[in-house]
Amino acid sequence: MIVTLLRTIINAIDGWDPRKFEVTLDRLDPVYGERRPLLFGVRGASRFSSWDSKRQTVNPMNRNTSWPDVSDEEPDPCGHNERRRVNPYQAPDRGDFTRRIVISLSVCVVVFVLTVALAMVDSSGWPGVFFWLTMITVVFLNMANGIYQTTVYGIAAKLPPKYSGAVVLGSNVSGTFTAIISIVSKAMSPNLRTAAIYYFITALFVLLACFDTYFALPLSRFYRYHTRLHDMPRKRNSNKIAGPFGEDAGTEVVRSSLPKTKAQIYWHVFKRCFPQCFNVFLTLFVSLAVFPAVQANIKMSDPSFIIPEAYYTLVLCFLTFNLFATFGNLLPNLIVWPGPRWLWVPVVLRLAFIPAFLLCRYQPVDVERITPIYIENDWIYWAIGAGLGLTSGYYSSLAMMFGPASVEEEYASIAGMFCAASLVTGVFAGVNFSLFSWWFVQNVTWVL
Secondary structure (H helix, E strand, O other): OHHHHHHHHHHHHHOOOHHHHHHHHHHOOOOOOOOOHHHHHHHHHHHHHHHHHHHOOOHHHOOOOOOOOOOOOOOOOOOOHHHHOOOOOOOOOOOOHHHHHHHHHHHHHHHHHHHHHHHHOOOOOOHHHHHHHHHHHHHHHHHHHHHHHHHHHHHHOOOOHHHHHHHHHHHHHHHHHHHHHHHHHHHHOOOHHHHHHHHHHHHHHHHHHHHHHHHHHHHOHHHHHHHHHHHOOOOOOEEOOOOOOOHHHOOOEEOOOOOOOHHHHHHHHHHHHHHHHHHHHHHHHHHHHHOOOOHHHEOOOOOOOOOOHHHHHHHHHHHHHHHHHHHHHHHHHOOOOOOOOOOHHHHHHHHHHHHHHHOOOEOOOOOOOOOOOOOOOHHHHHHHHHHHHHHHHHHHHHHHHHHHHOOOHHHHHHHHHHHHHHHHHHHHHHHHHHHHHHHHHHHOOOOO
16 A cells, blocks of 8 residues: 555656556557557658659659759769669667757758749759759658668667658658658649749748647657667566567567677677568658659559559559558558568568569660560559559558567667667668669560
């Protein structure tokens, strides 16, 4: 009785009662059980809203000048802009979370302010300078995004697994939202330059919102509670994580002979979470190997198809992938299969998506295709695209959740950052692999 009373007083002084959260979780939100994952969804959205604004909705502005009425006289000095804009990703740097968050977000904000300024200026007289300024800003933007993303996953890894899934969900919600805006803008036929400015300003507001949500996190008793649990030293010899992301799914965490030095800790964590890092890498590699570089160049087969040709790529490529990836991110709340031990099987099978898309009506610009076309039905292509997005969202969410759960709780944030580094590495490798697709269709043929 006295012990219970003292514990109640201590919890009241400390600002929260851990039991209170377990009672109120399911009362606030029917999907996640609470509204706090929304903060991490916003962070995922911020990471991709900046990239989506530059890549997806303003593809017609992929030029050496911000003035759409002036012809693009100078050729692209580098070519393959889609691939080059994604390359400059980096792994997480050293330092505390706050410094990384503040610096990376500040860089993104400055880049977008500069981007809006460039969009407002008539650069038709200096297309070469405009091109290189754009490439430099993209380099800094993606470097900052890479650091920011790995840091956010490290923070989310301290919390229950669904919070890592919320970050992945936010990225695909951002892509879906951006695709819808692009379709609406095309239907309303606005000035491309004005539309681009609005896209960038919207992304800028999302980035500023992330500043607020990050500094609001310590105000959450739930976040402080799990942070203390994460930082609490583990002295038990062994411990098995229960639940769909732990022992029941085949994951066992052993706490004997824990590493001491920083190098030993990182190596220990990497060995434990490597299977999930591989799953994250390969899932994103396959997705980005065909989306959007290959899908955006797949042509309509039937002129009477339900989707008009003007919206064919926007709907069947951008909207379909992002929308179904969002659905895939939500599936782990309903079903978790397979477990961490066998997740690699469907992840490896997804490699079949690459040749499947190459056998569609993939026709890169200024390329004479000699590879035979076997899939000439728009509905079949649409179904394959939906499957790509659904499996991408589902398996990437599972892998990002399984990763931190495969190590001791005090090392979960490190495992989360390893998984995030695998994610951006998979994006980097997948986008560059699209060059192989371009080479393949103009050099490889066969006769059956």
